[in-house]
Amino acid sequence: MLVLAIDTSTPAVTAGLVALDGDALESRGDRVTVDPRAHGELITPHALEAVKAAGVTLRDLDAIVCGVGPGPFTGLRAGMATAASLAHALGIPAHPVCSLDAIAADVAPGEAPFLVLTDARRREVYWAAYAADGSRTDGPHVQRPAELETTIKVAAGDGALLYADALGVQPIEPRFPSPIGLVKAADFDHEPAPLTPLYLRRPDAVEPAARKKVTTP
Secondary structure (H helix, E strand, C coil), X not given: XXXXXXXXXXXXXXXXXXXXXXXXXEEEEEEEXXXXXXXXXXXXXXXXXXXXXXXXXXXXCCEEEEECCCCCHHHHHXXXXXXXXXXXXXXXXXXXXXXXXXXXXCCCCCCCCEEEEEEEECCEEEEEEECCCCCEEEEEEEECHHHXXXXXCXXXXXHHHHCHHHHCCEEECCCXXXXXXXXXXXXXXXXXXXXXXXXXXXXXXXXXXXXCCCXXX
């Protein structure tokens, strides 16, 4: 099974081709650029380059996996629109994945619970808590680091690096979702749910108020 994995929920513009055979996963080619302003510009070229690097064509794909956040509005739209368009054109399923779960899937196995935190801007983080086996136990949420009360002392994600001191956590890898992590976190045993973004908060942009009437005496 050949799966194209896409994620634009973080500053990393990520696309990769993963071969799935039972529980075995193999990366066949990936393209990752860390640039928070290049999601719309790079995600489609990255996806096409990853497929080409694997020596296959888009018509060889069996499924697409797409990180649906939480993340910024513009970034998420770029990745999800690309995933939806390719899935529709190719007639294959597109599986949504919580991007925090994809990061958690790549955390090295251990015996302690951990957090995953990504930068939500505005001095906030998107976060979720996970048991030692990688299963999510809380979240996802968006919150200021100083308001996050937890006894967990290790955390993955770029938010953990940014706010390690404020949170009192030890940062661990990975920083961003990987194609392998996205595929690990996907549910291929059931029909995929719709690609619905995990925004967690309202956008900055609001509809303009009605214009005031101007009268003259």
